[in-house]
Amino acid sequence: MKKAIIAMSGGVDSSVAALLTKESGDECIGATMKLYNNEDIGVHREKTCCSLDDVEDARSVAYQMDMPYYVFNFTADFHTEVMDRFVDAYENGCTPNPCIDCNRYLKFDKMFHRMQEIGYDYIVTGHYARVEYDEKRDRYLLKKAVDDTKDQSYVLYMLTQEQLAHVKLPLGGLRKDQVRVIAEKHGFINARKHDSQDICFVPDGDYAKFIEKYTGKKTPEGDFVDKEGNYIGRHKGIIHYTIGQRRGLSIPAASRLYVCEISPKTNTVVLGDNADLFSSELEADSVNLISVDSLAEPKRVTAKIRYRHKEQPATAWQTPDGILHVKFDEPQRAITKGQAVVMYDGDEVVGGGVINKIYSQS
Structure with a gap:
């Protein structure tokens, strides 16, 4: 019998992953990562993952399956490895993917080390992807999920061979509607819970407002310029923009303008035509x-x-x-x-x- 930590976010996917693992006969415990305090960032319960309300949903499902359940406090690590990186990226003219950083530094690093510390064998998550071992190549492979509409292999590309050897993804061979049916059949409280769509710590999508609140400083305004460096107008601060953006520029022009380049060194945002993208x-x-x-x-x-x-x-x-x-x-x-x-x-x-x-x- 193997021993597994089930990474439970409070959603239907990780709950069904827990059920399938337990039904396989392995010894299981459920664990949720506490990443932040809701009231600190104004998070609403229905829009995010890993909030206090999600903890209660995960706990309910774990107890329903007679599975021990724990909350691991990783708030300090989340601030350092995810939120700080997120802010730094925007301040340097980049557009980050914090979900990948969360997987890289929290779920498959901090949680992975916790698994090793308590002598467990592997981590289970509700990601839609597949892990297989190829004997001929003597290496673990990460493959797309059967349900191409839910495939999450993109956000797991950073998994190492050591991590893949200790990760199981039970939902990789299922479709989302099958997962919800399983959850309903077992009376899970989150069987019809909506999937989280937003970045957990920026649920309203206003990245610039979050960054200024988080850092406590106002981002300086600067110039919009064209490809030749000619002045077009003033921008609100580079954290307000990403490549390809058209809306919110407030620049009158004969044709549509798009953000084509962001230069933190000169504090300028280059605008151009769609073809320039x-x-x-x-x-x-x-x-x-x-x-x-x-x-x-x-x-x-x-x-x-x-x-x-x-x-x-x-x-x-x-x-x-x-x-x-x-x-x-x-x-x-x-x-x-x-x-x-x-x-x-x-x-x-x-x-x-x-x-x-x-x-x-x-």
């Missing part, structure tokens, strides 16, 4: 590879430049210093620094990294 090549750091040891030789892949992006054919390779290069067959719109590029070979995740440079079209 397309580029074919990028660089990424913080690289993690899963299905291969290295990309010293160019490899044909498909790649996504954001979670909702449809993966596109590309060639990927690494330079001797480990920097990842991805060159798409066709130009892609609004490649953005701070987002993750994740590569696939069919259903397998090849790996990914954090975008830090975009090559302009020439």
Whole structure:
């Protein structure tokens, strides 16, 4: 019999993952990560994950299954590894994905170490993806979920071989409607609970307001400029903008203008036409590879430049210093620094990294 920690967010997915693991005969405990205090950031219960109300939902399901349940307080780590990184990225002209950082530094790092400390064998989550061991290659693989509408392999690209060896994802072979049916059949309180859609600590989507409240400082205004550096108007502060943005610019123009570049060094935001948003090549750091040891030789892949992006054919390779290069067959719109590029070979995740440079079209 194996011993498992079930990472329970209070949602239906992690609850059904817990049920399926328990039914497999393994010894299970439920655990929720306490990441912040609701009242500190004005979070409403119905819009977020890991809030106090979600803790009660997770506890209810765990007790219903006669499963021991714990809350691990990771608030200090969450502030340092997720919220601080989020703020730093925006202040440096990037657009981060804090859910990936939460997985990287909290769920599969802090929780992983807690698992080791108490002598448990693996962590179970409600992510829609699959982990398989390939004997021929002697390595663990991360694969897309069967339900392509819910696939979350993109946000798990940073998992290492050691972590994959101790992670189980029971929902990878199920569809979302099947998961809800299982939850309803067992009378779970969260069977019809809505999925969280927003960043947990910015539920209203106003990133700039959160950053200014979190840092206690007002972001300085600056200039909108065109591609040649000519003055167009004034912006509210670079944290208010992301690549590809059109709304909220308040700049009168004969044609639509889009945010094409953000320069924290000069505190300027470059505006241009939609055509200016397309580029074919990028660089990424913080690289993690899963299905291969290295990309010293160019490899044909498909790649996504954001979670909702449809993966596109590309060639990927690494330079001797480990920097990842991805060159798409066709130009892609609004490649953005701070987002993750994740590569696939069919259903397998090849790996990914954090975008830090975009090559302009020439």
